Amino acid sequence: MILLRYGPVGAEKPGMLDGNGNLRDLSNHVRDITGAVLDDAQLATLRAIDPENLPLVEGTPRLGPWVGSIGKFMCIGLNYSDNAEESGMPIPKHPILFFKANSAIVGPNDDVVMPRGSTQTDWELELGVVIGKAAKYVDAKDALDHVAGYCIVNDVSERHFQNNLTGQWTKGKSCDTYGPTGPWLVTRDEVPDPQNLSMHLDVNGTRMQTGNTGTMIFSVAEIIEHLSHLFTLHPGDVISTGTPPGVAMGMKPAPVYLKKGDLMELHIDGLGTQRQKVDQDA
Template sequence: MKLVRYGRIGKEKPGLIDDEGKLRDLSGVIGDLAGANLSDKVLRKIAKIPHDTLPLVRGTPRFGVPVGQVGKFIGIGLNYADHAAESNLPVPKEPIVFMKATTSLSGADDPVMLPKGSKKTDWEVELGIVIGTRARYVSEADAEKFIAGYCVVNDVSEREYQLERGGQWDKGKGCDTFGPVGPWLVTRDEVWNVDDLDLYLELNGKRMQTGNTATMIFKVPQIVSYLSQFMTLEPGDIITTGTPPGVGMARNRFLKKGDFLRLGIAGLGEQQQDVIGFQQF
């Protein structure tokens, strides 16, 4: 299934995309796509409902983050060997882990806002994992059971903040709007081979990133198992798993006001974002 949360910011309702690509309302079935509603039991219940009996949503509403009440937004760095090479950094022996602030989360097509004083804001198309069941000290063999599904993530990063300002990467990863997620959550039963998904990103119509999850250093089960040794993963936690080569840092080309991004992953949907200047909320 392709599950979504649609509507104005802070007022999103749960929905799904039916087999004809139409948006259906799920608010009569569940309160939100969050917490226990991401469990296999609830997802099976939703799957059994004849989707053409659900209310049809008219128009073209905004799609928000497809998961509500996100507790943790976790990043894995340098998880493609060719991206590590273009960054002039060694291939990691264990996953590099950082946190993206949950306040960075935004809908797939919401604007990306340059931080105040930004000089090196960059793009990164990535596969996102959404946890469906609490995971603590799980094995790689069992890791898939704890996953609700997958999504597209743009791990927007300010490289000066990340690499030139001392300390952890988090400073360059958690700015407002730096975490577009979606447009939808695709349940794991519909992703036949998560190790063979094409990724792409275009800037102003020019292809910047082309990759495939087959070249990930640490695969999805490894990542989930590894993280569960250090922290309890809760339903709704999002893990973004690294990016293929072609980022702005390697090209010495960073985002500026007026740029337009288009990115996606085969079977998981596409994002489109206008880049805007800093705005005080």
């Protein structure tokens, strides 16, 4: 099942894709796609709906962030060994955790707007994991039972803010629009193995990142186990699980960062595609 939100910013409606990829309106069944509808029972109720009986949404409306209210926006750093190598960082012994401000969240095709003074804005294609059932002290073998589904996240990063402004990575990760999510939520029954998903990212039509979730240092299940032993994961929480190699920061002999007018295109097999044009605040 594929769930999404569509419409103008701040007025998005819940939707579902039918078997032919057509957008159907879910407003008569749920008020919004939030953590409250992501547990197994609620998803089973939605899954029982025949999409052909839902109103067809005409045209190509804007797609919003797939969830109406993300709880925690958690990110795992350096979770691909080759990305750690290109970044000049050691392989971590435990998942590296940082948080991204929820105010960074935008739709999958909304513009990414670089803040004033940004000269080192970078791309990061990542698998997003969406919690559907609260997780506390969960073992890895049971961890995926707590997942509602998966999505694409672009963990856009301002490297100067991140590395040179003193403090945590959050400074460079949380600029407005630096958290595109979507285009939709694909429920876990549609993703039999989250550790076997191919992915790629292009900038202006040139392939920059190519990877597969099978090369993660810490699997989705291991990440959930680790985090759930630190604090409770709640329905609607999102974990962005790290990026494969090919980010601008790792380029040799010198990085080539994003600039106004660039176009990013991100794809993960089975999860759809994002497209963001880059702009900059005056």
